[in-house]
Amino acid sequence: MSSEVKPAALFLYVDNIPAALDWYQKAFPRAQRNYVAEFDFTVLDIDGFQLEMVPSDSKVAAGAFGTVLYWSVEDLSIAMQQFEHLGAKLYRGPMAIENGLGICQFKDPFGNLIGLRGQYQ
Template sequence: MPPTPDSPIIAVMIHVADWRAATTWYAQAFPHARRVMHEPDDFGHLQLDGLSLEIVPCDTKVGQGPAGTVVYWHVADLPGEVQRLTALGARLYRGPMAIEGGEWICQVQDPWGNCMGLRQPAPLA
């Protein structure tokens, strides 16, 4: 389900070695997102559907790559979205697989190794 203005989740922080390149990539991955500029210009910020996507430099405390937490994004066409994201440089990491209720999920990795989950709802009966 897409985030709502009253969702308890307000931001997703993605750690990468090159936040500028990653911000450009995520803007392509989420073309409906709006770029938010900050001073100083030291991290990427995209606003989409009431959620802040914050792309920040990785460091010794939080590295880049798969580390256990994966945020899942609602998609209407899982195979089509996987194809679109892999054309942008992502790679299929896990799945696709059917889960409870007839939904489908998978994970792709961005070019920095971070996992993005994709979740397609079950077809309407």
């Protein structure tokens, strides 16, 4: 294994892939859709990081069941307003953490959790 290890992709298990792709592209406007014809699969690429919508099944259901990825945002309050406008529901927080930062969690329309972390007053 190389000495550099970094996250490459986040799988979001959903019941409606087209709706999830649309919603997440609105939530992350820099995301670019990439269609992989060989597998008839579309991913969202955010600066080399892949956001992948995959069908929920009996092994991995859609929803808030554990691990939460936190996205770095410039201003937590503004990002929270944007996510609320898109229909996400505040799930936890916001709460102040170190160095003037804050965190919160939102539940997307598909039941998954999204963490946000940024400057917070």
